[in-house]
Amino acid sequence: MKKWMIGLLVISGLLAGCNNDDAKKEDHVSNNEGTSVEVKVDILTPEKAEANKEIELAAHVTQGGEDVDDANDVKFEVWESGMREDGQMIEGKLDGKGVYKTTITLDHDGVYYMFAHTNARGLHVMPKQKIIVGDPDMSTVKEESNGSSKGMEKMDMDDDSDSKSHDHK
Ligand SMILES: [Cu+2]
Numbered sequence: 001m002k003k004w005m006i007g008l009l010v011i012s013g014l015l016a017g018c019n020n021d022d023a024k025k026e027d028h029v030s031n032n033e034g035t036s037v038e039v040k041v042d043i044l045t046p047e048k049a050e051a052n053k054e055i056e057l058a059a060h061v062t063q064g065g066e067d068v069d070d071a072n073d074v075k076f077e078v079w080e081s082g083m084r085e086d087g088q089m090i091e092g093k094l095d096g097k098g099v100y101k102t103t104i105t106l107d108h109d110g111v112y113y114m115f116a117h118t119n120a121r122g123l124h125v126m127p128k129q130k131i132i133v134g135d136p137d138m139s140t141v142k143e144e145s146n147g148s149s150k151g152m153e154k155m156d157m158d159d160d161s162d163s164k165s166h167d168h169k
Helices: 002-025
Strands: 039-043 054-063 073-080 088-091 093-096 099-105 110-120 123-125 128-133 154-156
Touching (some): 039 110, 054 073
Antiparallel strands (some): 039 054, 054 099, 073 088, 073 110, 110 128, 123 154
16 A cells, blocks of 8 residues: 555656656747647736826736737727716727827826736736726715626636637627
8 A cells, every 4th residue: 555655656756857858848839739828918017196187008918928919909998987878989909019009188087997908829818907096086986896807807718719709899
């Protein structure tokens, strides 16, 4: 019984050793054996802004630590808290080094939210950020409905690209 377990440990130790070597060798080649490397989207938009001034909407897209300059699209959806139906969807343009940008001007103080809908390398990633514009009267700010879109933050488009993805208008 114990011998058997020790044998197993030795074998797995050897296997781990092999895997380490493999990993080192393949470090330079971006190996993609069925499992896609996670696409990361970091929002660069400030969390505080002013009304009637251009606000830069920006997101940095990376995969395995490398800039992604070939994203299919990066769309910034911005809406005032509790009024997502009245929001805007603006397509970001590649600014270089994996950064996609656009601008928006919001004409009144409020609590806003932004999604950076990103389609890249067969994945859909959509981080969310709160943007506080000016000095909103918090007593009049509508609660953001925290509903159905949970769990849609990341979707693999490989299995069903059209019907599963949510509505981007
Ligand atoms: Cu999305």
